[in-house]
Amino acid sequence: MVFLQLQRMGRDHEISNDTSGSSETIENHHLSSGGKGKRLWKKVKYQLVEYHSLPGYLRDNEFIVGHYRSEWPLKQVLLSIFSIHNETLNVWTHLIGFFLFLSLTIYTAMKVPRVVDLNSLQHFPDVLKRADLHKIHAELMTCLPSLPHMPDLQKFREELKTSLPSMDMLPSWSSWHLLEQLANCLPEPFSHGNHSDVCVLRSMKEDVVNIIAPLMITPITRWPFFAFLGGAMFCLLASSTCHLLSCHSERLSYIMLRVDYAGIAALISTSFYPLVYYSFMCHPFFCNLYIGFITVVGVATILFSLLPFFQNPEFRSIRASLFFGMGFSGIAPVLHKLVLFWNQPEALHTTGYEILMGFFYGIGALIYATRIPERWMPGKFDIAGHSHQLFHILVVAGAYTHYRAGLVYLKWRDLEGC
Known part of the structure; x- marks a missing residue:
């Protein structure tokens, strides 16, 4: 009887030694392959989940069934x-x-x-060429003597013909209120030279709008x-x-x-x-x-x-x-x-x-x-x-x-x- 007990105790000791040895082996295996295990764990941890696995605050559309991220770092x-x-x-x-x-x-x-409707100004040099600019200038000075100094319009006409479509050289004058004053105080249509039957523009107001307006554009x-x-x-x-x-x-x-x-x-x-x-x-x-x-x-x-x-x-x-x-x-x-x-x-x-x-x-x-x-x-x-x-x-x-x-x-x- 005593012999059987001693034999059983010996087997238990061998089993415990084997178990501890296998545990040490597993632990050593984990240490040796720690990099691979860590990467595998990340893949498992940050995998996409389905709708039924989501916490309540992330559940919004039950018709989108999968491919959700849930509480990731x-x-x-x-x-x-x-x-x-x-x-x-x-x-x-x-x-x-x-x-x-x-x-x-x-x-x-x-x-x-700086955008201006250049298409509407494509005939602007022709209008200037046909207009009696000196006469218009004199009328403007008579009508509004306080008008700021204007450049030589004849020189401006020649420069404008070569400078369009670049509008950087146009001065920024005053406001549209000044334009209305000009249109209201100037006389009726001018005729150009001997062509009395051909008005440069239908009215002096149109003269002002077509010639002066592009110079006075102030962006709103x-x-x-x-x-x-x-x-x-x-x-x-x-x-x-x-x-x-x-x-x-x-x-x-x-x-x-x-x-x-x-x-x-x-x-x-x-x-x-x-x-x-x-x-x-x-x-x-x-x-x-x-x-x-x-x-x-x-x-x-x-x-x-x-x-x-x-x-x-x-x-x-x-x-x-x-x-x-x-x-x-x-x-x-x-x-x-x-x-x-x-x-x-x-x-x-x-x-x-x-x-x-x-x-x-x-x-x-x-x-x-x-x-x-x-x-x-x-x-x-x-x-x-x-x-x-x-x-x-x-x-x-x-x-x-x-x-x-x-x-x-x-x-x-x-x-x-x-």
Whole structure:
């Protein structure tokens, strides 16, 4: 009996020695292959997951089934901008849009203030050649002796013939109010030389407009246009950053979603500024009324978006309806503009752009709210083609359309003033 017990104890000791030896072997193996194990662990830890594995705050669209990032470290989240997941195109569609509008802003700041409708001035040297400039000069001095010193118009005529289309040499004189004074105080049409039956221009007012106006072009204020460009850049960059960083943590997601909503409200609000300011710059009451209204609505929308329940998936339709309603309110100033300037081609031109912009924004909001096309085939549009990506593309298209409208407004008001 004692012998059997001793034999059993010996076997147990051998087993324990084998076990400890195998543990040491496994530990040594891990130490020797630590690099490979660490890399393997990272691959497992930062793998993409499916919708049902997400924490509650990341669950937004059940029709996008997989390829989610979930609570990754900030470094990995930032690096994921160069990897493939269901937010990759959401990030890049608006990031590329941001750089597009940054380039447009720089171009506008450098080039647009000096833009003149050169096509309308292509016959300008001929008008100068046919006009009796010395006579016009004498009349101007008689009419307005306080007029600033004018260059030798004959010399200017010869220089202008060789300098167009470069408009840098044109002096910037006074304002359109001075132009109106000139037109009102000068006599009736001049005739050129012996050709009494051929008027140089139909009236002296047209003489002034065609000869003096291009010299007096003073660009109107640009702040409404740059406010729109700033709102567009803020919206696009905020959206891109939100889609990139929201998967890091619940707190960061909470912050970024609100910045994203603020960007949308800023884009819609500032889109009104060029439309309202340049359409009603000669009607201050309506200009202040419309700009004040959309500013108050925009600020109220931003404050409402700070409420915690606003980001819940069940409020998707309410969010879309709120932003859609902000854009829809732009119909009032557009119709008012058409009533005031129904005979102005620029008014019709800009309205066409604004209708196209509204179409892009409206279709984008509808796609966003209905989650088409992924609701028809869940899981098929996880990487590319789902509703949010289409919404982003339409937002960029709408904003660019409004930029084109803004250029028309600037040229219109620069050349005509109030």
